[in-house]
Amino acid sequence: MKKVIQFSMRNAVALFLMMMLILAGGLYSLKEINIEKYPNVDIPYLTVVIPYPGASPEQVMQEIGEPVERELMNVEGVKNIYTDAAANALYSTMEIDMAVDMKDAEQLAKAAIDKITLPETASKPEFILQGPEPDPTIFAVGVYASEGSADVQNFVKGKLVPRLETIDGISKVDTGGIDGKSVNIRLLPDEMKKRGITLDQVKGAITANNMSIPTGDIELDGQTLPVRVGKELKSLEDLKGVTLFLPGAENLGRVKLSEIAEVSYESEHKSDFTRINGKEGVRIGIVAEGGANVVSIVEKAREEIKGAGLPDGLKIEVLRDQSVEIKDSVYAMLREALLGSLMAVIVTFLFLRNIRSTIIAIISIPLSIFASFTVLNMLGYTLNIMTLAGIAVAVGRVVDDSIVVIENVFRRIRASKERNESLVEEATREVAKAITSSTITTVAVFLPMAFVPGIIGKFFAPLAWTIVISLLFSLIVAVTVVPLMSKLFLLKLTPKEHKEGPIQRAYRSSLAWVLGRRVLTLLVSIVVLAGSIALIAPKLGTTFLPQERASSFDVSLTMDKGASPERTRDAASVVEDILLAKKEVKLVSTSVNGQFGRASITFEINDSVKDADGFIEHLRGQFAKLKVAKEISVTGVGGLAGGGQSQYVLVVNGSDFEDIKAASKEIVKELKGIDGMADVQSSLEGDEPEIQIDLNEKKLAEHGLMPAMVGKSLRELINGDAVTTMTMDNNKTDVKLGLKMEDVSSLDELGEQQITNMMGVPVKLKDIGTLKRASSRMVITHLNQNEYVMVFAQITDSKTGDIAKKADQKIAALNLPDNVHYYKEGASAAMEEGFRNMAMAIAVSILLVYLVMVIAFGEGRAPFVILFSIPFSLIGALLGLWIVNEPIGMPAMIGLLMLNGIVVTNAIVLVDKVKQFEKQGLAAREALLEAGVIRIRPILMTAIATVGALIPMAVSSHAGIVSSSMAVVVIGGLATSTLLTLFIVPVLYSLFHPKRMVATIADTGLVAEKAAEEKSLKGVIINSKPI
Structure with a gap:
């Protein structure tokens, strides 16, 4: 370290050039680095x-x-x-x-x-x-006709979607409400039966009237010309006029297609539709490739939409813009980091009360942060809420090393009459070991978090690496830039001597009192710690990740089994009308899948709504009174856990599926009775009504049919089958042929429908099988090729861990069959795994910290004293969470990790000075008193600077999943841990070093001389007042 300090002080130009390179590299990296909301995990x-x-x-x-x-x-x-x-x-x-x-x-x-x-x-x-978000759509718009009957689908399908698909970084462009039009021929069952016509006969007539057959070439006027015979269907009228010949009728009876079928040109699935603010339209959603720059893609998408030229009568509404969410989150974290930096600057100035020294002390902030941006960009990390949270956290810590150095330089300068650079060098070397040890121990605190296994570990790794990189650069700045700047700007200052300040005097007397009552002090501290854990911790509850404030919500409708598409449309319309009538709602987008009896209605609330949770609960209550659907649920859109709600998921499996079904039903019943749980259901949603046709093998053989032929023909009858193509609206369009199923109102009528056998003879369904009503499962679920059932619910209470624990207890009390097993998945399982891994990371970090300190101090007792003081920081941490009503979650545990580093840092600075005094011959008591008075200012400065840097995050409403709880834990913990560092650490040190309480050097004259010298150092502050 000595050579590094000397190099920096003797190569000012080189150092300033390096500083410029760091700043330039940071600015360039900020320009180039990708921006996203969450890490690309x-x-x-x-x-x-x-x-x-x-x-x-x-x-x-x-x-x-x-x-x-x-x-x-x-x-x-x-x-x-x-x-x-x-x-x-x-x-x-x-x-x-x-x-x-x-x-x-x-x-x-x-x-x-x-x-x-x-x-x-x-x-x-x-x-x-x-990806990390449930909905991969980064940008969605709705296109609808605001007036008249403008063709939405042609514009979207023919012009807009092709333009969007050219954008680099896009995985796919999804569309809803754009099934596309087709020519639909719906055969009338009664007319078909009356004339004895089969579907195959109609199909043959249509294809025969829409084909071109090459017959060869002829010579004409000296040219060889190809000859084609055929006819092309060019319009619906041509199609309606197709003639079918009835061989069994007199004189080959004829019938036109229009007499036996309805012919139309319309959407393929009329039961499916999309509406925007009550008007039918099309939804377009863009999904980006992994790692793509979302903000850039959305900007290009907006340009393409603008360039497509919106026809008159059409309107576009932005339904989702993830780039806005990203920019809001990222800019909010940047703002909090900048405000934190400003708070750290103010705190440093209030203590140093000198502009030059303040600038020197805080220069580590921009240099460390900009260097971190450069390294993060090189490592492939993006600018997201986790890396920015790391920056916000680091801002309060990176100034610590510089504060310790500059404060020590002050003391050495004012103690000497001479002004030369050796003073600065010696002062820096004097604390270099302490700040190096404290920085490396803090790095050891966060480094294990970067290697936590699983998804959670990967998700929080960018935060850990950001803090580690920033801290390492802050140490480099403290031993290079700070000494050089001190040499240039502080040696010329005139020292001004005065007595100890009131805080120093108060601390000296308080510490002396405490050292005289060591056992009592320790017992009181232990009682307060135990009381905090016993009384406050149980009231906090636990959660995985904090709730994110959602501005968009999704209403999901599930209809009763067998509900018609019309009923699903009507139910969606009822909910849609309720939302459109609310002044709090500014945008409503509806997607209906009538075929499966489901609808999704997404709405956005106005920014002016203060109590979003209350408004959503009001809607839930209003929807619960509706009788239009089997189930109506409301959840937030966006966020890792669906806008603040967490899933409780159980996988139920075993050797017998009947037992699995029975067990899953019991579990669902129990979960529905728990307050704080909503939307409880299972993948075993009951049976869905259906019609089964049991084919008779003997009759099939008699009529020249096989099961596959029957199944294929029935599918064509019911769903329709593309038999040819026509050109409609300048587009090649499928012509689909099927039965008008609305006219088949009974099993008997279905049994009368005919299919053609291998000889071309029509055969009625009732002649080859038995038709009956039955039921079947809606979904068949397998886990590793074996059937299972998944039970899931939404936890609406913020204390998700408590609700999940209650659910676990309820299920454990059930008398389930021995051959049925279950285990948790979803957010509740992730929370348990995350807590286990984070607890392991904390344990590993403590061991690493102890190892680093043992190496630094060369003994085991002093590091143990420092470690023993760590648990006492829980007092303020738990009290802080209780005051702001925040449960214990992953961010709070990260805050505890950070607290470990700060507590150890301050304690190392104090203990290192104590050991220096002991080497000079002072007894432990005197060494503790003198070291404490000297180190109280840098300890208070670093603690208050860290608190000031985290206050913006603590009070922010945009902290997202990083949450204010992390900042609250650190702020509350620092309030108590700083006092503990100043009182408990000296008490513990004296108890663990009883023999050192007496001077070890017989020469009391030397002891007195050393003490007098140190006392003279602490009473002088350059151009400042006593604190």
Whole structure:
């Protein structure tokens, strides 16, 4: 360290150039670094979605799910596979080992799926990588006709979406309410029956009237010309006029298509729609690639929307803009960091009362922070709320080392009549060991957090690395820049001597009193600590991450089993009308899936609403009175836990599925009775009504049919099938042929429908099987190829840990079958894992701190004294949380980690000076008194500067998941730990070093001389007043 200090003081130009490079590098990194709300963490879950239109859950699981499970189980790194087979689609989610790169896992999963032969009607698999936010949409707009009948779909599909898809960094562009139009032919069952016409006959007539057949070439006027024979359908009238010949009728009877069918050009799924503020339209959502610059993408998207040229009569509303959320969060944290820096500057000035010395002391803030930005950019980190929280936390700490150095330089300058640079060098070297030890111990406190396993560890690692990098640079600044600046600006100042200030005098007498009553002081402190833990801690409760204030909310509607699309539309309209009538609501976006009896209504509340939670509870109460749907739930949009709500999730499995079902129903019943839990349900949502057709093998053989032929023909009848194409609105459009199912009102009528056998003969359904009403499961769920049930609920209380614990106790008390097992997932499970890992990190950090101090002090007792004082900081930490009514969560635990570092830092500065005095011959008591009086000012300065830096975060309403609780813990803990450092540490030191309470040097003249010299140092402050 000596050579580093000497180099810096003798190479001013080089050092100033390095400072300029650091500042320039920091500014450049700030310009280049990506901005996002949360760290870009790979969530170890990969979902594959395979649509299978018209298939039942049983078919989906048997024909797609089971083959997919078999292949995916062999993929390297897959820990668990959760498979949900619903009507029309398969959802299979893989839990991947954290050590496996998610991009590699995706490629391996794709290769495994490629080995499977999917049914012809199944769509191409889609792979979805999960991010830290539940909704991956970064930007969404709604387009609707504000007046007239402007064509929304043509503008969106033909112009806007293609422009958006050209933007770099976009993964996909989703659209809702833009199913696209098609030409739909809906056969009338009665007319078909009356004329004995089958679907295959209609299909043949349509294709025969819409084809072009090449017949060869002929020579004409010296040219070789191709000859084509055929007819093209160019309009709906052409299609309606297609003639079908009836062979069984006299003179080959004829019938036009319009006589046996309804022909229209409309949306494919009229039961699905999107509305914006009550008007039908289209929703466009943009999903970014992992690690992409969201702010830049959204800016480009806005430019493309503007460049597309909105036609007259159309209007666009922004439904979601994650870039605004990101900028608000990031800028709020930046503002808090800047305010914290200003508070640290003010505190430093109030103590030093000298502009030059204040500038020297605080120069470590910009240099350390800008150097951190450069390193973070080089490491690939982004500017997010975690890295900025690290900056905000570091701001109060990076000035500590410089304060200790500058304060010691003061004392040495004023104690000497000579003014030379050796004074500055010696003064810096005198505290270099202490500040190096304290900085490395603080680094040791935060370093374990950077290596905490699991998702939580990866999420909080940027915060830990930011603090570590800032602290290391602050140490470098303290032993290089501060000595040089002190040499240039402080040696010329005139010393002004005066007596100890009132705080120093009060502290001397108080410490002397305490040292005379060491056991009593220690006992009182222990009683206060035990009382704080016993009385305050149980009242706080626990949570995983604090609630984020949401401005957008989602209303989810679930209809009764078998509800018609019309009923779903009507139910959504009722909720929509209620929201549009509220003055607190400024935007409503509705998406309805009538086919599955579900609707989602997203709304945004005005910024003027002060009590958002109260307003949402009012809405919940109003919706609970409605009878239009089976269930209506309201949740926040955005945030890691859905805008402040946490999920309680149980996986229930075992060897017998009937027992699993019974157990899951009991669990759901118990959870519904717990206050603070809402929306309790299971993946076993009951049975859905359906119609089953049991085919008779003998009759199938008699009529020349096979089950596959019957299934294919029925699917075409019910869902419709594209039989040809036509050009409509300058676009190639499918012509879909199917039965008008609204006219089939009974099982008997369905049984009368005909399909064509291999000989072209029509056969009625009732002649080959039995039709009956039945029920089937809505979703079939597998865990690692075995059936299971998932139970989940929303925890609405802020003390999520307490509610989860109550739920655990209720479930544990149930008399479940021995062959049924369950375990937790979701936010409550993540909280337990996070707390365990963070507790381990704290334990490891304490061991590392002790190791560093043992190396620094060369003994074990003094470091143990310092460690023994750490628990007493809990008094203020718990009291602070209780005052602001904050539960104990991950941010609070990070605050405790930070407290450990600060307590140790201040104690090291004090104990190091005590040991210096002891080496000079003072007894422990005198050494403690003199060291305490000398070190009280830098200890108070660093503590108050840290508190001042964290006050903006503590009172901020935009702290997000980092939360004010971290700042409150540190502020409250510092209030008590500073007193403990100044009183408990001396008491403990004297108790652990009883033999040192008597002077070890016989030459009392030397002792007196040393004491007198130190006393002369503490009574003089350059151009300042006593504190």
